[in-house]
Amino acid sequence: MCRASLPFSATWKLYLERNSRCNVFRRIGTAGSTWWSPQCAAVRQGIVDMMHRALREPEVKSVVICGQDGKFCGGADIREFGAKMSGPPLVPMIHMIEAAAKPVVAAIEGVALGGGLELALSCHYRIAHSKARLGLPEVTLGLLPGAGGTQRLPRLIGVPAALELITTGRHVTAAEALQLGIVDEVTDQNAVDAAVKFAQSVEGKSLDARRIGTFPCPRPPDLDAVFEKVMKEVRRSARGAIAPVTCVQAVHAAVTLPYAKGMERERELFSTLFTSGQARALQYYFFAQRAVSRWSTPSGARWDTSKPRPVRKAAVIGLGTMGRGISVSLAQAGFSVVAVETQEKQLLEAKQAVSGMLERDAKRRGAPLAHGNIKYSCSLKAAADVDLVIEAVFEDMALKKAIFRQLSAICKPGTFLCSNTSALDIDELASQTQSPELVVGMHFFAPAHVMKLLEVVYGPRSSPEAVATAMQMGKKIGKVSVAVGNCRGFVGNRMLKPYLEQAFFLLEEGATPEQVDQVLEEFGFPMGVFKVSDLSGLDVGWKVRKADGLVVPDSTGKSARIQGGRRYSPLGDLLCEQGRFGQKTGRGWYQYDKPGGRVAKSDPWLHRFLEEYRARHGLVARRIDQQEVLERCLYALINEGFQILQDGIAAGPEDIDVIYVLGYGWPRHRGGPMFFADMVGLDKVLDRLERYHQLHPDVPGLKPCSLLRKLAAGGCPPIHRWREVIQKPHSQL
Numbered sequence: 001m002c003r004a005s006l007p008f009s010a011t012w013k014l015y016l017e018r019n020s021r022c023n024v025f026r027r028i029g030t031a032g033s034t035w036w037s038p039q040c041a042a043v044r045q046g047i048v049d050m051m052h053r054a055l056r057e058p059e060v061k062s063v064v065i066c067g068q069d070g071k072f073c074g075g076a077d078i079r080e081f082g083a084k085m086s087g088p089p090l091v092p093m094i095h096m097i098e099a100a101a102k103p104v105v106a107a108i109e110g111v112a113l114g115g116g117l118e119l120a121l122s123c124h125y126r127i128a129h130s131k132a133r134l135g136l137p138e139v140t141l142g143l144l145p146g147a148g149g150t151q152r153l154p155r156l157i158g159v160p161a162a163l164e165l166i167t168t169g170r171h172v173t174a175a176e177a178l179q180l181g182i183v184d185e186v187t188d189q190n191a192v193d194a195a196v197k198f199a200q201s202v203e204g205k206s207l208d209a210r211r212i213g214t215f216p217c218p219r220p221p222d223l224d225a226v227f228e229k230v231m232k233e234v235r236r237s238a239r240g241a242i243a244p245v246t247c248v249q250a251v252h253a254a255v256t257l258p259y260a261k262g263m264e265r266e267r268e269l270f271s272t273l274f275t276s277g278q279a280r281a282l283q284y285y286f287f288a289q290r291a292v293s294r295w296s297t298p299s300g301a302r303w304d305t306s307k308p309r310p311v312r313k314a315a316v317i318g319l320g321t322m323g324r325g326i327s328v329s330l331a332q333a334g335f336s337v338v339a340v341e342t343q344e345k346q347l348l349e350a351k352q353a354v355s356g357m358l359e360r361d362a363k364r365r366g367a368p369l370a371h372g373n374i375k376y377s378c379s380l381k382a383a384a385d386v387d388l389v390i391e392a393v394f395e396d397m398a399l400k401k402a403i404f405r406q407l408s409a410i411c412k413p414g415t416f417l418c419s420n421t422s423a424l425d426i427d428e429l430a431s432q433t434q435s436p437e438l439v440v441g442m443h444f445f446a447p448a449h450v451m452k453l454l455e456v457v458y459g460p461r462s463s464p465e466a467v468a469t470a471m472q473m474g475k476k477i478g479k480v481s482v483a484v485g486n487c488r489g490f491v492g493n494r495m496l497k498p499y500l501e502q503a504f505f506l507l508e509e510g511a512t513p514e515q516v517d518q519v520l521e522e523f524g525f526p527m528g529v530f531k532v533s534d535l536s537g538l539d540v541g542w543k544v545r546k547a548d549g550l551v552v553p554d555s556t557g558k559s560a561r562i563q564g565g566r567r568y569s570p571l572g573d574l575l576c577e578q579g580r581f582g583q584k585t586g587r588g589w590y591q592y593d594k595p596g597g598r599v600a601k602s603d604p605w606l607h608r609f610l611e612e613y614r615a616r617h618g619l620v621a622r623r624i625d626q627q628e629v630l631e632r633c634l635y636a637l638i639n640e641g642f643q644i645l646q647d648g649i650a651a652g653p654e655d656i657d658v659i660y661v662l663g664y665g666w667p668r669h670r671g672g673p674m675f676f677a678d679m680v681g682l683d684k685v686l687d688r689l690e691r692y693h694q695l696h697p698d699v700p701g702l703k704p705c706s707l708l709r710k711l712a713a714g715g716c717p718p719i720h721r722w723r724e725v726i727q728k729p730h731s732q733l
């Protein structure tokens with residue numbers, strides 16, 4: 001089967017030059033798809049057979065390998081990794097190509113990624129189209145380039161550049177590939193024609209200096225120091241991911257071992273990664289990120305049946321931190337933006353800040369400045385003729401409602417009205433407007449021009465067209481958009497609540513912020529929960545809790561630890577009462593050298609405060625081990641994830657996992673919270689939650705959700721089968 005419509009599934013053609021004088025080429029082999037599938041075996045078989053013929057037939061003087069439909073090769077078909085490999089193995093095939101006595105030229109159009117680039121590196125010459133992209137992205141899938149990539153690339157472009165490309169998986173443009181020395185020529189014309197011409201020009205020339213496997217690997221004079229430094233940096237940024245570290249080991253082998261031994265080492269290291277849970281998690285995540293674009297809602301609205309409306313001009317209302325970031329994102333993507341802030345002074349400040357952000361970004365990306373795309377105004381009336389509005393004012397329902405009422409009167413009919421609220425009821429906002437079907441949430445994450453995630457929140461009255469338009473708009477501004485239902489906190493912030501709650505309870509029971517944070521950081525989060533709270537500001541949650549009536553003393557005048565029959569920890573409120581709002585005040589769960597300081601230091605005051613708090617409430621501190629910290633925080637969060645699936649707020653586990661990886665720092669190599677639950681075992685998660693709930697019956701967040709029970713009772717089906725078990729509730733959408 002030919003899957004030529006998929007960019008990764010390049011179909012191979014092998015052109016052999018029959019007669020260089022009259023420039024006639026005969027297509028002698030075509031096979032579909034990628035390395036691992038049956039078709040892929042056919043591809044390799046095709047290449048091996050044709051190479052044998054090309055080498056045998058005296059009239060053939062050179063060979064050009066190219067893809068079909070303008071794509072060289074995106075590498076292996078990830079879905080086939082589990083299958084048994086058949087057909088000729090890849091590594092002997094690339095050795096055969098490299099050893100060929102006639103010149104073999106790779107004509108690279110579209111992409112040459114992973115195994116695709118490794119094949120190209122085995123050719124004697126590489127000619128790329130100017131729009132092609134090349135890279136070894138295996139590390140992002142939990143692997144390393146296992147067909148000689150870690151041995152050939154450092155020989156070709158040097159150790160530092162190869163390490164950078166292999167440990168990050170970064171794709172490079174053809175121009176950069178030329179500069180690095182990965183390709184020999186770049187053309188704006190037809191790359192296959194150019195490669196054929198090139199092949200003719202090198203016929204009969206010696207290939208001794210063209211076989212990368214025979215090159216000595218450049219050896220930095222201070223080899224040990226170089227690798228030690230790189231390893232330290234890679235370990236730090238990998239946050240527990242094993243593939244980047246293993247990639248460094250493989251490149252080290254290229255420098256320290258002869259080629260054949262280096263290849264053996266590459267294979268051994270590849271095998272350890274190939275069967276690892278991290279590779280499974282990263283490959284799951286690869287597809288999850290693509291699956292979220294195929295959104296659906298409980299009422300049956302879907303990505304493929306709902307048409308978005310074109311948006312050319314958009315307004316952003318409120319130019320605080322979020323509004324500024326959103327304006328920058330829209331302007332950079334070419335939208336015409338009206339940025340509104342009602343106070344003149346704030347408008348001026350925002351204008352300066354936005355201009356600075358646009359300038360820095362243009363410089364970083366080498367892109368043109370997008371200043372001209374933004375007009376500033378103090379009046380909501382400036383939004384009269386826009387196609388879509390994103391309201392990003394302070395998180396206050398009364399204020400937002402007033403704005404939605406005004407917008408509904410001011411904007412032309414059909415304008416979509418969106419809110420960047422992170423938790424408030426979208427339907428309540430919609431009820432203020434004449435056309436509630438045009439209202440959806442567009443929840444950005446700070447900093448909005450950097451973070452890739454967008455939660456698109458549909459209310460019960462949002463039209464499929466409004467959801468589709470917001471989803472498409474997200475895509476246009478480079479976000480990964482996930483459609484979610486309307487409830488307090490939507491998906492991300494709703495799951496955060498039980499997680500935070502557990503962290504507070506653990507402090508009450510004897511843990512310290514340092515201990516909890518260390519466990520979470522060792523798990524792979526860039527920052528523990530208390531450091532994140534200090535960064536975002538403790539006062540934000542305090543205001544919400546006050547508005548919810550939670551910040552009240554009990555009958556003895558102490559802060560209440562039970563609210564509505566549920567356990568409640570007032571620790572965060574008590575810190576705020578002391579003016580400790582986190583980094584901004586220089587004090588929070590940690591201390592900082594000054595207000596706005598970034599480096600968290602342990603604070604003896606906080607430890608004394610916790611001891612006094614426990615004494616006041618008759619709590620006896622106990623030793624809490626790492627496992628309990630991790631399980632209580634993560635399983636409470638995961639349990640809420642199951643509840644969200646059960647309530648139909650997220651359509652599938654992939655939506656939750658993408659939100660957590662992109663929005664909340666969940667380590668990618670652990671796939672996301674729902675994938676992690678699947679890896680741990682649903683029965684084990686259930687068992688531990690039951691145990692913790694028995695010990696803490698006044699914490700509803702620890703009571704296992706019925707969907708989790710159902711899945712466990714059903715034999716713990718793998719994650720890709722959960723959707724079959726999730727019952728879709730009825731909705732009016």
Ligand SMILES: CCCCCC/C=C/CC(=O)SCCNC(=O)CCNC(=O)[C@H](O)C(C)(C)COP(=O)(O)OP(=O)(O)OC[C@H]1O[C@@H](n2cnc3c(N)ncnc32)[C@H](O)[C@@H]1OP(=O)(O)O
Pocket residue numbers: 006007008035074075076077078079090091111113114115116137138141145146147267270287290291
């Ligand atoms: C000793 C043993 C030696 C073994 C050595 C051989 C091993 C080789 C390892 C590899 O080659 S690993 C694979 C390396 N390649 C990649 O990681 C490429 C991943 N894909 C991409 O970067 C992009 O998809 C693309 C190719 C640049 C195209 O991007 P575009 O934005 O145009 O399209 P997408 O939406 O991303 O993808 C379209 C469609 O295709 C599916 N897909 C893409 N790549 C793969 C793949 N490698 N395997 C399977 N499926 C792939 C993607 O999921 C989309 O389909 P969907 O149905 O919408 O999900």
